[in-house]
Structure formats: structure tokens, C-alpha cells
Amino acid sequence: METPARPGTDVGHELRTALDGLDLVEDPDVLSSLAHDDGEWAEVGRPLGALRARSSEEVGRAVRACAELGVPVVTRGAGTGLSGGANATENCLLLDLSRMNRILEIDAENLRAIVQPGVINDELTKELAEHGLWYPPDPASSPWSTLGGNAATNAGGLCCLKYGVTRDYVLGMRAVMGGPAGPYGTEVRLGRATAKGVAGYDLAGLLVGSEGTLGVITELTLRLRPLPRENPRTVVGAFGSLVEAGRAVALCTGRGLRPAALELLDRSCMRAVEDWKHLGIEPDTAALLLARVDTPGDAGTAEATELATAFTDGGAAWTEQSTDATEAEALFAARRLAYPALERLGPVLTEDVCVPQSAVPDMLARVEEIGERHQARIATIAHAGDGNLHPLLLAPPDDEQAKRAAQAAFEDILSAALELGGTVTGEHGVGLLKREGMERELGPEVCAVQDAVKQALDPLNLFNPTKVVDPAQA
Incomplete structure (x- = not known):
């Protein structure tokens, strides 16, 4: 299923003419x-x-022009994705929404906010805190x-x-679509503004996680929570091996414990962060588990x-508890900084597999075995509490052998996650890197249903073609 270009035209010239007066780069x-x-x-x-769009009207105009000319539309925000989902396709229009960055409304009475898609996550968090509110994702x-x-x-x-996750907090949205919604470039309102609502299919939920393949989100109505009033407690455990840390995660789940966060960092991640930011975290153990308790x-x-x-029962060499907000923030800052710290050392191919919590020890053992077998350098961080692991595969930019080893290890980690009853992507998306893994996970029947949804809602295959859905099968 290809986006048909209009024959006999200078598409670039026609596109410039159609978007005259807009910020076309x-x-x-x-x-x-x-x-x-x-x-x-x-x-x-x-x-x-x-196109650096500034309004939903500009988005609609661009989509109409692209539909007429047969030019694919690839939407991007900040470009922080890790699966190639926002990568340009050949002769596409990149639709940059980063300048649609206004918080339109904070409704404290109804615990909701209305935002444009280019708002930075942390900027909303800071603004909400002034109102005693919180957006958890x-x-x-x-x-x-x-x-x-x-x-x-x-996410x-x-x-x-x-x-x-994000889908739990998106009440509704505005989106520019085509196909059955009307002519391409038509803006529709999906979802609701109320706390509950089951009128028709959950189309807003369908667009969340669709990676821009069904339309362009131009506005979001988000569910909020009251801001927690107490400083959370932090529990830290140091482990002599990744498998022991995984065993402790499985024990937490089996005992019905659900902290606000349960994160893992291995020694390589801690060392990279410390070398960069000097937070005072000594990477003297194989792995740390960080738990945050806000009860x-x-x-x-x-x-x-x-x-x-x-x-301790899982094998921790030592554990500590703290209510010191500064100390806790330093530890969780190390977790957040792990990816950019490693990225400074060279290209990072990021995994995103998710397995049942009981399988976390086995999955971590398999990651280590795969790294050794392929002689691939792997550093591991994880949202360990829900089984979402991020093995980070490192290769110097000029080392083709290391690159091949990383790519082979990447595919083997996907296979291992599927064998353990997991998924190839917990939160980063399919994009380009996980299409084959997704097909193995879903099977041909479910992929056919997915392809049918794409064809029904985007019959021209205009929106982010080649991503998620396999164009050879669509």
C-alpha cells in the first residue's frame, strides 16, 4: 500500500505553493x-x-495538500523516540509540532488539563505543581x-x-484525519471530557500508541491527580548480580507490593552517570534497585x-531506607540520566522488551548470556517492577563488527522476551526497528486485523507509512 504521487507534477514546487505563507523548512x-x-x-x-506548524488549521492545510499531491506525512515532536517511528520516509513532509506548545487550560475543579501536542512533559508537571496537581506519566x-x-x-x-501509562490519562483529543472522517485534513474530536464515557468505540485510545499512522494529534485532554503531599520514602538495594536483583523484583510482585516506582540500574549505567555528572554514586555493586514509596x-x-x-531475601548485599528528598532525587536522577550518559560514549541501540514480573530474573540472565555469546557490550536499566527492561547495546561508531554484534544481540533479546511470554516493546513503540518482532509476536491473523484498521482510517496510506504496519502486507 503506497502513497500515490500525482503524476506529471513537480511535487516539491506544488507543495511550496500549497503551503505558501507557512513556516516551511x-x-x-x-x-x-x-x-x-x-x-x-x-x-x-x-x-x-x-513544516513547523503553529495551529491545527495549519496542520489541516498541510494534510489536505499532501493528500492531493500524494506526499506522505510524518509527524514529529522533540525527536526523542527510540524506534525510528519519527524518521522521514522518502519525499515526505515532516510535520514538526514542537511549536504548538501551549497549555490551553488547567481545570483544577475537574482534574483535567487541555494541552497542545508540543508541550514538554516536565513543563506541564511544573505548571501543575503550582495548582497542587500532578500528571503521572x-x-x-x-x-x-x-x-x-x-x-x-x-509512553x-x-x-x-x-x-x-499515558493511555490511562488521555480522556480525549482533537486529531486531523482522513478517510471515513471526511476529506483528508478534517479535524475531529475523539474521546470525552468527562471522567467516564462509553459512547461508541474508544477511538481516542486507538490513536494513543498508534505512532502517527492514523492521523495527527493536535490537542490532548488529560486526566490529572492531586499532587502527593508527603515526601516519598526511598528504598535502595545493592546486589552482586543482575539475576539476584531480578529475583528480588519477582519477590516484591509475589508478595503483593506495588511501590510508586521500582527501577534497576546496572554497574555500567551507574559508572557512566557518575563519570558525567559526579552525583556521588559509587558503582561498587553489579546492580541497584530503587523503590519509591508514596503511601x-x-x-x-x-x-x-x-x-x-x-x-534482602532476594540476595541484596545491603539495603537502605530514606525519607531525605535530596538523596532520593540524586538516585532517581541517576536512573533518568543513564541513557544520555551512555549515549555520550557512542551510538546506543535501545531495547524495550517487557516480560511477566516472575520472568524478570530469567530475562536478565538471558540478556547476560546473549551479550557474552555475541561479544556485545550491554548496559541494562529497567522499569523492573513491571518487567519492562531496557538493555542498551553499545558500539563505537567506527566499529562495524561491534555494530553487527549489537544488532544480532538485539534480535536475540526480542526472541528471548517472546519465549518468556513477553512483548517486543513495552513503551517505545514499534516504529521501524520492531516491525519484524511485532509480526512474530502478534501472528498473521492479528496483523491482518491491524492492517485493516490502517486501510480503513487511512486509505491513502498518507500518515507515517512504513511504520508499525508492514507495507508489503497492507
Whole structure:
């Protein structure tokens, strides 16, 4: 299923004419910087141009023009994705929404906010805190990633173990679509503004996680929570091996413990962060588990003690509990900084597998075995509490053998996750890097259903073609 170009036209000239008066970027160097996300080694096409849209009206105008000319539309926010989902396809229009960055409304009475897609996650968090409110989804990229991009990939984060992922907080949206919605470029309202609602199919939920393949999100209505009033408790456990840390995670789950966050860092990640930021974290153990407990009062104290016991029973060399906000923030800052710290050392191919919590020890053991077998350098971070692991495969930019080893290990880690009843992507999305793995996971029947949805809602295959859905089968 290909996007049909109109024959006999100079498409670039026609596109410039159709978008006259808008901020259309054609400088090759700027386009090169906008043409890809952070997904290492995913293919990148050459865009015709990039439109820095400032309103939903400009988005609609661009989509109408592209539908007429047969020009694919690839939407991007901050470009922090890790699967190639925002990479340019050949002769596409990049639709840059980073300037649609206004918080339109904070409704404290009804616990909701209305935002444009280019709002940075952390900027919303800071604004909400002044109103005593909180938006829980907090990917490690929250200082840079946009809420539109978070919605496109159904992003999770450190707090999703207890509080859920982006889809749990998107009440409704405005989106520019085509196909049955009307002519391409038609803006529709999906979802609702109320706390509950089951009128028809959950089309807003369908677009969350669709990676821009069904339309362009131009506005989001988000569910909020009251801001927690007490400083959370932090429980730290140090382990002599990754497998022991995984065993402690499985024990926490088996004992019914659900902290606000339960994160893992291995020695390589800690060392990279410390060498960069000098936070005072000594990487003297194989792995750390970091738990955050935000249950108030005596119940929180008891929960923290139970977590520390589970860590010890899992094999921790030592455990500590703290209510010191500064100390806790330093530890969780190390977790958030792990990816950019390692990225400074060279290209990082990032895994995103998720397995049942009981399988975390086995999956961590398999990651180590795969790294040794392929002689691939792997550093591991994880949202360990929900089984979402991020093995980070490192290769110097000029070392082709190391690159091949990393890519082979990447595929073997996907296979191992599937063998353990897991998924190839917990939160980063399919994009380009996980298409084959997704097909293995879903099987031909489910892939056919998915392809049918794409064809029904985007019959021209205009929106982000080649991503998620296999164009050879669509």
C-alpha cells in the first residue's frame, strides 16, 4: 500500500505553493537534523521539507495538500523516540509540532488539563505543581519529550508501575484525519471530557500508541491527580548480580507490593552517570534497585520495610531506607540520566522488551548470556517492577563488527522476551526497528486485523507509512 504521487507534477514546487505563507523548512542541514529520532541504525529517508506548524488549521492545510499531491506525512515532536517511528520516509513532509506548545487550560475543579501536542512533559508537571496537581506519566525523557509524542507511543515511565501509562490519562483529543472522517485534513474530536464515557468505540485510545499512522494529534485532554503531599520514602538495594536483583523484583510482585516506582540500574549505567555528572554514586555493586514509596503515614513505613525485606531475601548485599528528598532525587536522577550518559560514549541501540514480573530474573540472565555469546557490550536499566527492561547495546561508531554484534544481540533479546511470554516493546513503540518482532509476536491473523484498521482510517496510506504496519502486507 503506497502513497500515490500525482503524476506529471513537480511535487516539491506544488507543495511550496500549497503551503505558501507557512513556516516551511527546506534547508538541507536543518532537514537532516529533523529527519530522524534517536533510534540508532533505523533507516532514514529524504524529506521534501518540514513544516513547523503553529495551529491545527495549519496542520489541516498541510494534510489536505499532501493528500492531493500524494506526499506522505510524518509527524514529529522533540525527536526523542527510540524506534525510528519519527524518521522521514522518502519525499515526505515532516510535520514538526514542537511549536504548538501551549497549555490551553488547567481545570483544577475537574482534574483535567487541555494541552497542545508540543508541550514538554516536565513543563506541564511544573505548571501543575503550582495548582497542587500532578500528571503521572513520566518517561525518562520527560525533560525533553513532548506530550504529543508521549501519546503517539503510549509512553510509560518510572511511575507507571502504580499509576499507569499515558493511555490511562488521555480522556480525549482533537486529531486531523482522513478517510471515513471526511476529506483528508478534517479535524475531529475523539474521546470525552468527562471522567467516564462509553459512547461508541474508544477511538481516542486507538490513536494513543498508534505512532502517527492514523492521523495527527493536535490537542490532548488529560486526566490529572492531586499532587502527593508527603515526601516519598526511598528504598535502595545493592546486589552482586543482575539475576539476584531480578529475583528480588519477582519477590516484591509475589508478595503483593506495588511501590510508586521500582527501577534497576546496572554497574555500567551507574559508572557512566557518575563519570558525567559526579552525583556521588559509587558503582561498587553489579546492580541497584530503587523503590519509591508514596503511601502516607504508618502504612508507607510498613510498605518500605516489606520492600527492604524482599530485597534482602532476594540476595541484596545491603539495603537502605530514606525519607531525605535530596538523596532520593540524586538516585532517581541517576536512573533518568543513564541513557544520555551512555549515549555520550557512542551510538546506543535501545531495547524495550517487557516480560511477566516472575520472568524478570530469567530475562536478565538471558540478556547476560546473549551479550557474552555475541561479544556485545550491554548496559541494562529497567522499569523492573513491571518487567519492562531496557538493555542498551553499545558500539563505537567506527566499529562495524561491534555494530553487527549489537544488532544480532538485539534480535536475540526480542526472541528471548517472546519465549518468556513477553512483548517486543513495552513503551517505545514499534516504529521501524520492531516491525519484524511485532509480526512474530502478534501472528498473521492479528496483523491482518491491524492492517485493516490502517486501510480503513487511512486509505491513502498518507500518515507515517512504513511504520508499525508492514507495507508489503497492507
